[in-house]
Amino acid sequence: MDNPAARAIVRPMTQDTDLLITGGGLNGAALALAAARAGLTATVIDAAPLPAHRDPDFDGRSYALALGSVRMLKRLGLWEGLADHAQAMSEIRVSDGRVGVAEAVLGLDFQSAEIEEGPMGQMVEDRYLRRVLLDALAGSDRVTHLPGRKVVSQATEGARARVTLDDGTALSGRLLVGADGKRSGTAQRARIRRTGWRYGQTGLVCAIAHEKPHEGVAHQLFLPAGPLAILPLTGNRSSIVWSEREAQAAAVQALPDADYLTVLRPRFGDFLGDISLAGARYAYPLELSLANAFVADRLALVGDAAHAMHPIAGQGLNAGLRDVAALAHVLAEARQRGEDIGARDVLGRYQSWRRFDVATLAAATDVFNRLFSSDNPLLRAGRDLGMKLVQAFPEARRGFVREAAGLTGELPELMRG
Known part of the structure; x- marks a missing residue:
């Protein structure tokens, strides 16, 4: 069905782009802007209609x-x-x-x-962050935003990833990125399975x-x-x-x-x-849910499409934005070297960078949740002793603060001081 609101605000669509991004949420929008900063073009295919994104009322998120x-x-x-x-x-x-x-x-x-x-x-x-991202998408001449549209099929043909939308539009790009959540249709169509539990x-x-x-x-x-x-x-x-x-x-x-x-x-x-x-x-x-692979032929996953974990550490969106920053970093370097940004070896650098960090974070949140979601007296005594020991050592506390601040490990260029 035609969407007059989308037609009114979206620039004329190009059929070919550097990045095709499925999912117009926070991670998808941030990736499009990071790619544009690196000199790449991006098309964001967003299942949500624009009015749903621009609600000015506070909804609690x-x-x-x-x-x-x-x-x-x-x-x-x-x-x-x-x-x-x-x-x-x-x-x-x-x-x-x-x-x-x-x-x-x-x-x-x-x-x-x-x-x-x-x-x-x-x-x-959420209302402020989403609005700022949408305004930036609309203001970038390297980004095309398609609200109210869904991908119904995808394929890889030579040096291009191709998708078909629910209105029959065909798009192609050098790389397809799934930013479409933990039930990612992009990952499912690429036959990428997930491992995890409720x-x-x-x-x-x-x-x-x-x-x-x-x-x-x-x-x-x-x-x-x-x-x-x-x-x-x-x-x-x-x-x-x-x-x-x-x-x-x-x-x-x-x-x-x-x-x-x-x-x-x-x-x-x-x-x-x-x-x-x-x-x-x-x-x-x-639930804990990790994609068995973060990349496939001319395809990469970011955010919940790659991983979903317990909110115990409040790192869900931060982990997704770190995916975005790492992928943008890898793609920018590949572009500077004259490499094909969708090539498997280029995408392998992104997967190598993020998969271990994500698995480590997921394991930590899983252990903490299981350890602390119990009233067993022995577990309570052990974890309280552990917290007292951490509290007693300034360097241990400092390490936790740096971890919470997202300052540990190899940082992508966008996250460096």
Whole structure:
């Protein structure tokens, strides 16, 4: 069906491009802009219609952007449009708690002052980040954005990847990139299988308003049913990422708002005063899911299309943006050398760079979730002792802060200081 809104804002479409990107979410849009910065052209095929992306109302979704991700947005010229809407995270407090005594048992305290680079991260609402990305796509003469369109078939023919859209349009490019989520049609059509498992937990996501200021402090509370993150937003508001066992989560999500808050309050505690909902509520199943390969013939995967993991460390979007930065880095270097950006050896560099890092992060989140989502007295005593030991050694704390800030390992050019 024709989309008048899309037709009104999209430039005349070229049939051939450097990158064909399926998925117009945050990772797909960021990759298109990173590719454009490297002198490449990109076409973003976006299943969502444009009005859905540009809703100005706050819907409760927010992201904890690590310092490395913030650097990337600055390099892409996007941060100026986000800075006034961002909340710096000055401190992370980690607690091993029980319902009703959420704030009572402090285990770890990580402060941004322990590193020289500045705040370890920034909280940004989805509505602002998405809008800035869309405006940048519309303003780039190297990017074509096709909202309200879906890929129905794909193939590789010689030095080109080809796709057909649901309106019959045929497009070709030197590289096809799947940024279309953990149920990636791009990966499925390339017969890339996934390995993983469900956790038996559901993530409950919302935003709350509270009486007392949060002072830029983020809280990670480990409860027997799963972790609860309280992440500071601008003003007296915080983002909640609350993991519960599936049956309990389904029952909580079905409650009216007032009853939902009644269940949340004893888990949350009263250290920020009274709380109220400040946006919509979401629920999604938690799982570990890794693509068995990040690349195929003239194809690469980024973000959730390549990996999905437990939100315990808040690294989902950051891991996706690191994929984007690494792929853009590899493609820019290949272009400078005169190489074919879609060649298997070029894409192999991207896979070698990211696959080990992602597997390590996924394993760490898996272990932490299993270790802390238990009220076993022996496990509780062991993990509390471990947290006390980390807290006692400044270099260990500094290492955790640098990891949370996205400053460890080999950094892509877009994420370097």
